[in-house]
Amino acid sequence: MKASLIMIxxxxxxxxxxxRHGILLSRELTHLGVHVSEIISLPDDGTIGPxxxxxMKSSDIIIITxxxxxxxxxxxxxxxxxSAGVPLVRDEGCWDFLYGKLGEKAFGANEKQAxxxxxxxxxxxxxxxxxGFYGYGGNTLLISLPGxxxxxxxxxxxxxxxxxxxxxxxxEAERDEYSSFITAEAKLEELYxxxxxxxxxxxxFQDYRISLYVSGSTAEKRNAAIARLRxxxxxxxxxxxxKEPLDLLIDALKAHDATIGCAESCSGGMASMLxxxxxxSSSFMLGSVTSYAPSVKHSxxxxxxxxxxxxxxxxxxxxxxxxxxxxxxxxxxxxxxxTGVAGPxxxxxxxxxxxxxxxxxxxxxxxxxxxxxxxxxxxxxRKRSSVAAFILMAAYxxxxxxxxxxxxxxxx
Amino acid sequence: MKASLIMIxxxxxxxxxxxRHGILLSRELTHLGVHVSEIISLPDDGTIGPxxxxxMKSSDIIIITxxxxxxxxxxxxxxxxxSAGVPLVRDEGCWDFLYGKLGEKAFGANEKQAxxxxxxxxxxxxxxxxxGFYGYGGNTLLISLPGxxxxxxxxxxxxxxxxxxxxxxxxEAERDEYSSFITAEAKLEELYxxxxxxxxxxxxFQDYRISLYVSGSTAEKRNAAIARLRxxxxxxxxxxxxKEPLDLLIDALKAHDATIGCAESCSGGMASMLxxxxxxSSSFMLGSVTSYAPSVKHSxxxxxxxxxxxxxxxxxxxxxxxxxxxxxxxxxxxxxxxTGVAGPxxxxxxxxxxxxxxxxxxxxxxxxxxxxxxxxxxxxxRKRSSVAAFILMAAYxxxxxxxxxxxxxxxx
Numbered sequence: 001m002k003a004s005l006i007m008i009x010x011x012x013x014x015x016x017x018x019x020r021h022g023i024l025l026s027r028e029l030t031h032l033g034v035h036v037s038e039i040i041s042l043p044d045d046g047t048i049g050p051x052x053x054x055x056m057k058s059s060d061i062i063i064i065t066x067x068x069x070x071x072x073x074x075x076x077x078x079x080x081x082x083s084a085g086v087p088l089v090r091d092e093g094c095w096d097f098l099y100g101k102l103g104e105k106a107f108g109a110n111e112k113q114a115x116x117x118x119x120x121x122x123x124x125x126x127x128x129x130x131x132g133f134y135g136y137g138g139n140t141l142l143i144s145l146p147g148x149x150x151x152x153x154x155x156x157x158x159x160x161x162x163x164x165x166x167x168x169x170x171x172e173a174e175r176d177e178y179s180s181f182i183t184a185e186a187k188l189e190e191l192y193x194x195x196x197x198x199x200x201x202x203x204x205f206q207d208y209r210i211s212l213y214v215s216g217s218t219a220e221k222r223n224a225a226i227a228r229l230r231x232x233x234x235x236x237x238x239x240x241x242x243k244e245p246l247d248l249l250i251d252a253l254k255a256h257d258a259t260i261g262c263a264e265s266c267s268g269g270m271a272s273m274l275x276x277x278x279x280x281s282s283s284f285m286l287g288s289v290t291s292y293a294p295s296v297k298h299s300x301x302x303x304x305x306x307x308x309x310x311x312x313x314x315x316x317x318x319x320x321x322x323x324x325x326x327x328x329x330x331x332x333x334x335x336x337x338x339t340g341v342a343g344p345x346x347x348x349x350x351x352x353x354x355x356x357x358x359x360x361x362x363x364x365x366x367x368x369x370x371x372x373x374x375x376x377x378x379x380x381x382r383k384r385s386s387v388a389a390f391i392l393m394a395a396y397x398x399x400x401x402x403x404x405x406x407x408x409x410x411x412x
Numbered sequence: 413m414k415a416s417l418i419m420i421x422x423x424x425x426x427x428x429x430x431x432r433h434g435i436l437l438s439r440e441l442t443h444l445g446v447h448v449s450e451i452i453s454l455p456d457d458g459t460i461g462p463x464x465x466x467x468m469k470s471s472d473i474i475i476i477t478x479x480x481x482x483x484x485x486x487x488x489x490x491x492x493x494x495s496a497g498v499p500l501v502r503d504e505g506c507w508d509f510l511y512g513k514l515g516e517k518a519f520g521a522n523e524k525q526a527x528x529x530x531x532x533x534x535x536x537x538x539x540x541x542x543x544g545f546y547g548y549g550g551n552t553l554l555i556s557l558p559g560x561x562x563x564x565x566x567x568x569x570x571x572x573x574x575x576x577x578x579x580x581x582x583x584e585a586e587r588d589e590y591s592s593f594i595t596a597e598a599k600l601e602e603l604y605x606x607x608x609x610x611x612x613x614x615x616x617f618q619d620y621r622i623s624l625y626v627s628g629s630t631a632e633k634r635n636a637a638i639a640r641l642r643x644x645x646x647x648x649x650x651x652x653x654x655k656e657p658l659d660l661l662i663d664a665l666k667a668h669d670a671t672i673g674c675a676e677s678c679s680g681g682m683a684s685m686l687x688x689x690x691x692x693s694s695s696f697m698l699g700s701v702t703s704y705a706p707s708v709k710h711s712x713x714x715x716x717x718x719x720x721x722x723x724x725x726x727x728x729x730x731x732x733x734x735x736x737x738x739x740x741x742x743x744x745x746x747x748x749x750x751t752g753v754a755g756p757x758x759x760x761x762x763x764x765x766x767x768x769x770x771x772x773x774x775x776x777x778x779x780x781x782x783x784x785x786x787x788x789x790x791x792x793x794r795k796r797s798s799v800a801a802f803i804l805m806a807a808y809x810x811x812x813x814x815x816x817x818x819x820x821x822x823x824x
Contacts, residue, residue, distance in 0.1 A: 012434075012435075012438070012451065013438050013448040013449070013450070013451055014438060014439070014442045014448065015434075015435050015436065015437070015438035015439025015440070015441075015442050015448075016439070017435075018430075018432075018434075018435045019434070019435075019451075020430070022424075022427075022430075022431070022453065023424075023427050023429075023430045023431075024427065025427070026424070026425050026426060026427035027426070027427025027428070028427070029427075030426045030427055035455075036425040036426065036427075036455070037425070037454070037455065037459055038425070038452055038453065038454050038459065038463070039424065039425060039431075039452070039453040039454075040450055040451070040452045040453075041434065041450065041451040041452075042449070042450050043447075043448070043449065047449055047450065051450070054466060185428070204427075204428070205428050205429075261708075264681075264684075267685075268684055268685050268687070268688025268689070268693075268697075269676075269681035269682070269683070269684025269685035269686075269687070269688060269700055269702070270681070270685045271681070272680060272681025272684070272685075272702040273679075273680050273681035273682045273684075273685045274681075275680070275681075276680025276681060276702070276704055277680070277790075277791070279755070279756050279757070279790060281680075281704075282704060282705065285680075285704050285705075286704060286705040286707065286708055287701065287702050287703050287704045287705055287708035287712065288681055288701070288702040288704075289699065289700070289701055289702075289712070290681070290684040290688070290699050290700040290701075290702070291699050292688055292693075292694060292697050292698060292699045292700075293694065293697075293698040293699055295698065295743060296673075296698055296699035296742055296743070299741065299742075299743060300699065300701070300712065300741055300742065329711065329712055330708055330711075330712065331707060331708070331711060343691070344691050345691070378689075378691060379689070
């Protein structure tokens with residue numbers, strides 16, 4: 001199934017406003033397994049006529065947004081009717097709706113908003129006066145929606161996506177949602193095909209996680225596929241539902257009514273920034289030390305110069321001492337540490353992406369984990385280090401072993 | 413003059429990333445009087461071939477971004493050569509540049525980045541390995557640029573827009589570029605119209621700054637307008653050229669061969685994260701303490717319980733003690749502190765957006781500045797606090813008074 005998206009608005013092609021429908025529509029269609037072969041923004045000047053004709057030759061679905069207003073340059077409805085080879089006719093349901101909303105004002109410029117191409121079906125618009133409509137031009141499903149996001153978006157979710165699902169013979173949303181951490185999106189796509197190519201999978205990249213969807217077949221088959229995928233990447237890397245890595249840690253802290261602190265080196269404050277990002281984080285986050293220079297590791301966190309001299313700052317020993325130092329100086333119940341090489345150059349003879357994490361808690365034996373991230377750049381190594389620390393700290397608080405978990409991780 | 417814009421990237425048509433080139437290119441072309449008749453996003457799968465052929469019939473200028481990378485699905489250069497009816501040939505200038513950048517690695521997948529369509533002219537890329545190029549296919553000017561914004565954008569301003577101006581017989585771009593900090597983009601647009609509505613102004617939002625440019629009329633008139641704008645917002649809020657706020661601080665530190673540390677509360681590690689974001693930041697950044705809990709302000713930074721009890725943690729007194737504590741425990745030449753109310757709720761009876769900054773240095777009298785940010789949300793207050801700290805710390809290092817500067821700031 002191939003789809004084309006056409007967004008109409010002179011404000012877009014003049015660079016005044018950013019089109020946002022393209023990304024939303026393409027994401028949702030991609031989730032349904034539809035291939036979006038082009039996203040086109042056009043001015044209000046009628047260019048849509050020849051473009052629509054050309055695009056209809058190769059598309060199964062065309063979604064057009066905008067150009068349904070009452071002004072004379074809003075000519076989408078005419079162009080679609082022409083492309084479908086039918087006249088515009090007044091839809092009585094639309095007219096009643098329009099009259100109900102506008103009263104006598106419905107006569108005049110707005111009146112044409114009650115007209116849709118003959119044989120097409122109206123799509124109700126609960127936030128505006130212009131209904132959308134859909135129908136066929138040749139073999140192509142043509143869907144027309146108004147441009148304003150607050151009108152278009154509810155229509156998309158309430159009418160258009162269910163319609164496309166139905167046309168695709170997709171079962172009613174039997175869909176499971178997961179969150180995947182640290183694995184690159186391209187790699188995840190490769191792995192889920194390996195786990196079960198017969199299912200429909202989808203991903204959506206978010207800042208610190210990838211949302212993962214699987215649908216099709218039976219719940220049993222989907223569960224088996226997720227179990228295989230989990231085994232491939234390792235424990236705690238794919239969790240149920242839409243969760244940020246920070247949620248795992250916050251859940252563990254709340255369950256144990258515990259506070260946290262941290263000591264960072266290569267991540268430089270990123271973990272601390274994330275731990276304090278949400279309102280109310282002062283209920284569990286006490287503080288953090290970014291010990292970027294070795295001297296600060298020693299003077300503030302109390303890492304011995306012996307450790308720094310003998311093992312270097314990028315070492316399990318240093319991570320352990322940093323985490324213990326953080327518990328001691330910050331006074332939190334638990335603390336983690338992050339020290340490693342964010343790049344772009346090697347450091348202390350260690351490769352870019354080498355990261356040691358430490359996990360300490362009052363009355364608990366300190367543990368460490370070592371991870372070798374592949375390098376996708378400095379920022380990404382810092383992000384993945386913070387994410388790994390959150391996941392493994394949550395496990396540690398719950399009485400599990402971070403080093404064992406991390407040693408089973410693949411595709412980092 | 414009619415232009416078409418083609419953006420290539422499967423991440424765009426899959427709804428993973430938002431295309432941002434379309435709005436930028438169309439805005440700049442519209443400024444030059446060029447009519448943008450379509451903005452098209454396409455996947456990496458070769459669809460560009462037929463689309464380019466169709467679009468060439470009606471466009472005087474086509475700008476294509478993306479698809480110039482070393483991987484096999486990056487086929488833009490082949491398609492353009494084919495459309496222009498010429499072979500790809502190795503451009504010796506590009507090859508020398510590529511070899512200079514990559515050494516022996518230039519042989520192999522990257523090698524094709526030195527090939528451009530015969531008769532086309534290379535466009536230098538100072539932030540990447542793929543040069544752009546331009547030339548004619550029939551009567552259409554074809555311009556190809558790489559996809560990554562940090563490569564494409566300088567090439568647009570330095571090469572492409574001057575080229576189009578020349579083709580259009582427009583006078584040399586008399587254009588001045590500035591960076592504006594903390595002011596909201598909409599407010600800036602309002603203020604520059606007040607400063608001089610007869611000039612052409614433009615803004616571009618970036619994460620921690622707004623790029624601002626002004627063109628038209630004489631240099632004298634533009635300078636007078638910028639002086640008025642600067643007077644409206646206050647010192648150091650609009651600086652020459654394309655600069656991040658962090659650049660001001662790094663410049664000051666390098667000029668004085670000095671090191672820095674910081675103590676954060678409401679910003680929660682964001683300033684530290686930014687100070688360590690770039691490669692090589694260990695040459696000036698020693699470390700930071702996120703003292704989120706009052707107990708950490710006391711135990712790690714040595715803020716007296718008297719100050720906390722009498723003035724609260726959101727106070728000039730606490731900011732002062734935090735900055736002095738940071739210089740003392742981190743051992744850096746200078747340190748700043750940030751304490752305030754990021755929201756969403758009031759704290760210690762202080763309004764959301766109330767922020768106190770402290771500035772200390774070895775052998776220098778500590779200073780503080782107080783700022784009342786309008787609230788655009790928690791994240792924005794944290795960001796603007798960090799930006800303000802960088803700007804004012806730079807001023808302090810250069811011997812100026814942060815409190816005087818900040819007291820003249822408007823539109824925060």
